[in-house]
Amino acid sequence: MAEPGATAVSVQGLRKRYGDLEAVRGVSFQVARGEVFGLLGPNGAGKTTAVEILEGFRGRDAGEVRVLGYDPASRPRALRERIGIVLQECAVEPYLTVREVLRRNASYYPAPRPVAEVAELVGLAAMADVKVAKLSGGQQRRLDVGLGIIGRPELIFLDEPTTGFDPTARRGAWDLVRSLSDGGATIILTTHYMDEAEALADRVAVIARGQIVAEGPPSSLGGRDVSEAKLRFRLPEDCSSTSLPVPVHEVGDLLEVATTDEVEVLHLLTGWSLAEGVPLLGLSVERLTLEDVYLRLTAGGDAGGTVGAPGALADGVPAGRSAERWTPAP
Amino acid sequence: MDPGTVSAIAAPASGPGLVRDLRLVARQLRYEQLAFWRNRTGALFTVGFSVIFLLLLSASGANQRSNVIGNLKIVQYYTPGFAAYGVMSACYNNLGIVLVVRRETGLLKRLRLSPIPTWVLFGAILASNAVIALVQVALLLLIGRFAFGVVLPDQWAALLLALLVGVVCFSALGVAISTVVPSQDSAGPIISLSFFVLLFLSGLWFPLKAGSSLAKISNYFPVHHLIVAFFAPFESKLGASPWAWGDLGTVAIWGAIATIIAVRRFAWEPRRH
Ligand SMILES: Nc1ncnc2c1ncn2[C@@H]1O[C@H](COP(=O)(O)OP(=O)(O)O)[C@@H](O)[C@H]1O
Ligand SMILES: [Mg+2]
Numbered sequence: 089m090a091e092p093g094a095t096a097v098s099v100q101g102l103r104k105r106y107g108d109l110e111a112v113r114g115v116s117f118q119v120a121r122g123e124v125f126g127l128l129g130p131n132g133a134g135k136t137t138a139v140e141i142l143e144g145f146r147g148r149d150a151g152e153v154r155v156l157g158y159d160p161a162s163r164p165r166a167l168r169e170r171i172g173i174v175l176q177e178c179a180v181e182p183y184l185t186v187r188e189v190l191r192r193n194a195s196y197y198p199a200p201r202p203v204a205e206v207a208e209l210v211g212l213a214a215m216a217d218v219k220v221a222k223l224s225g226g227q228q229r230r231l232d233v234g235l236g237i238i239g240r241p242e243l244i245f246l247d248e249p250t251t252g253f254d255p256t257a258r259r260g261a262w263d264l265v266r267s268l269s270d271g272g273a274t275i276i277l278t279t280h281y282m283d284e285a286e287a288l289a290d291r292v293a294v295i296a297r298g299q300i301v302a303e304g305p306p307s308s309l310g311g312r313d314v315s316e317a318k319l320r321f322r323l324p325e326d327c328s329s330t331s332l333p334v335p336v337h338e339v340g341d342l343l344e345v346a347t348t349d350e351v352e353v354l355h356l357l358t359g360w361s362l363a364e365g366v367p368l369l370g371l372s373v374e375r376l377t378l379e380d381v382y383l384r385l386t387a388g389g390d391a392g393g394t395v396g397a398p399g400a401l402a403d404g405v406p407a408g409r410s411a412e413r414w415t416p417a418p
Numbered sequence: 419m420d421p422g423t424v425s426a427i428a429a430p431a432s433g434p435g436l437v438r439d440l441r442l443v444a445r446q447l448r449y450e451q452l453a454f455w456r457n458r459t460g461a462l463f464t465v466g467f468s469v470i471f472l473l474l475l476s477a478s479g480a481n482q483r484s485n486v487i488g489n490l491k492i493v494q495y496y497t498p499g500f501a502a503y504g505v506m507s508a509c510y511n512n513l514g515i516v517l518v519v520r521r522e523t524g525l526l527k528r529l530r531l532s533p534i535p536t537w538v539l540f541g542a543i544l545a546s547n548a549v550i551a552l553v554q555v556a557l558l559l560l561i562g563r564f565a566f567g568v569v570l571p572d573q574w575a576a577l578l579l580a581l582l583v584g585v586v587c588f589s590a591l592g593v594a595i596s597t598v599v600p601s602q603d604s605a606g607p608i609i610s611l612s613f614f615v616l617l618f619l620s621g622l623w624f625p626l627k628a629g630s631s632l633a634k635i636s637n638y639f640p641v642h643h644l645i646v647a648f649f650a651p652f653e654s655k656l657g658a659s660p661w662a663w664g665d666l667g668t669v670a671i672w673g674a675i676a677t678i679i680a681v682r683r684f685a686w687e688p689r690r691h
Contacts, residue, residue, distance in 0.1 A: 173531045177524050183456040184456075196532050196534045197533060
């Protein structure tokens with residue numbers, strides 16, 4: 089099968105409109121083979137729409153899309169045989185048993201995984217002869233995951249795979265995703281949980297109101313790794329902040345310094361503290377969490393409204409914070 | 419041009435591919451059958467209902483004769499009538515409701531995303547309906563023959579043709595009606611009610627007098643014509659033709675219209691409410 093080397097999925101200028109609502113508004117990204125790619129965004133951002141276009145379920149209004157070298161719009165069977173899909177809402181025939189459903193779906197693929205192996209993988213081996221209608225919600229969901237991987241897919245789509253899971257079930261699902269990834273599969277997962285994206289994804293695109301507003305490894309998303317840190321402390325009651333060696337501002341009853349060079353600022357502050365004999369009470373250094381970045385990136389505007397210019401985030405500094413930034417003069 | 423695209427379209431199912439797909443139809447048929455017979459309500463409504471009605475109606479007047487049907491024993495009319503009912507119930511009523519349920523619960527979406535070709539899926543559904551219809555007709559004929567002494571047709575081919583046309587056309591009608599039903603909750607009321615009104619108008623429970631206004635109305639709908647087409651092979655002992663070509667033609671026209679509606683309106687995902 090001829091296909092462009094190391095790229096599993098490439099999306100360029102993807103657009104999709106439902107009536108008056110443009111749900112996906114010019115989305116572009118690439119996913120390398122073997123990568124775990126996260127599409128992170130709030131409800132209604134357009135994650136499911138985008139993924140369903142890649143799966144070949146939905147047509148698109150504009151854009152170039154390649155999935156394992158195919159254009160999914162024509163739903164080529166060879167493509168469907170090589171991808172695995174776990175939908176946001178699970179659905180399995182109620183009147184068949186776990187084994188029957190797995191066996192039936194296995195017959196759709198040229199080289200399926202053994203049914204017993206899949207039942208084992210999703211923890212349903214003991215329930216193989218139970219009718220689907222008798223399974224709990226979580227068990228049905230796991231069976232759905234089993235159907236997603238029964239065809240030995242090279243590329244797996246997981247649409248909000250852990251929404252509604254309890255913490256234990258979530259960890260189980262995460263372990264499964266990791267083992268599938270270790271097995272060499274490329275994985276595209278959507279989620280609105282930051283911790284999930286951080287735990288699983290090699291790379292994340294944050295999508296809000298149909299547009300990608302940031303992209304990168306979770307650790308550096310939105311310039312998280314290079315953006316300013318916040319140093320916070322209190323001074324004893326009788327001390328004024330005017331004699332401090334750096335400009336500070338008050339946040340509640342704390343003093344705060346925002347800086348991209350926390351080492352130097354710390355050095356200045358602690359040096360001053362020791363020299364003056366004034367303690368820095370409750371001193372803390374904090375970086376943006378992924379959650380901070382995510383909330384900023386996806387904040388504001390109704391679904392379908394205009395999005396803040398993504399360019400404002402390009403230098404990694406969330407808009408509106410630059411005034412408070414202070415970098416020691418060289 | 420991207421080489422992937424070429425290989426994506428240049429793979430028509432033929433030779434070993436076709437054999438593989440026909441095997442897939444057989445496999446899928448097996449699971450369609452399991453799902454049908456395990457869905458007690460649907461199976462009872464389709465198969466059980468016709469058997470019970472045949473027994474009740476015939477037992478209450480099995481040996482009476484009716485002028486409207488050429489002085490035949492009434493049971494001789496009900497047996498083919500309920501055989502036709504069974505076909506319509508399996509294909510229109512049951513399939514229509516099942517498709518709405520599968521669409522609204524996301525089962526159709528799942529199938530659409532799997533590699534199974536659409537024609538394999540619908541081929542299996544059609545074959546499954548044919549199996550149900552055959553089982554049903556065999557059951558009714560056995561009961562009719564051994565409980566009430568119904569005279570069986572000597573033109574079995576005519577009965578088989580009526581059965582095939584009935585299965586295909588009413589399956590198309592079942593798919594078509596499923597596309598106009600907006601939700602799971604309204605599937606039963608809309609589909610079953612329309613079915614029973616037509617059955618009532620079409621002489622299933624009491625033979626229609628030729629030229630009556632009821633006969634004129636039901637003449638426009640396919641239900642009456644399928645009943646007539648099932649009746650004809652039994653009637654041939656009286657000298658009438660066992661091949662009800664006109665009636666089968668009307669059923670086929672309905673089937674064709676239904677197919678167009680079904681293909682145009684078919685949806686694989688739940689309706690948004
Ligand atoms: N089939 C559809 N018809 C009309 N609007 C839709 C459809 N699917 C999704 N939408 C709308 O498109 C937007 C994006 O939805 P979706 O892709 O499901 O987002 P997400 O998966 O990120 O929650 C939402 O406003 C949603 O209401
Ligand atoms: Mg979604």
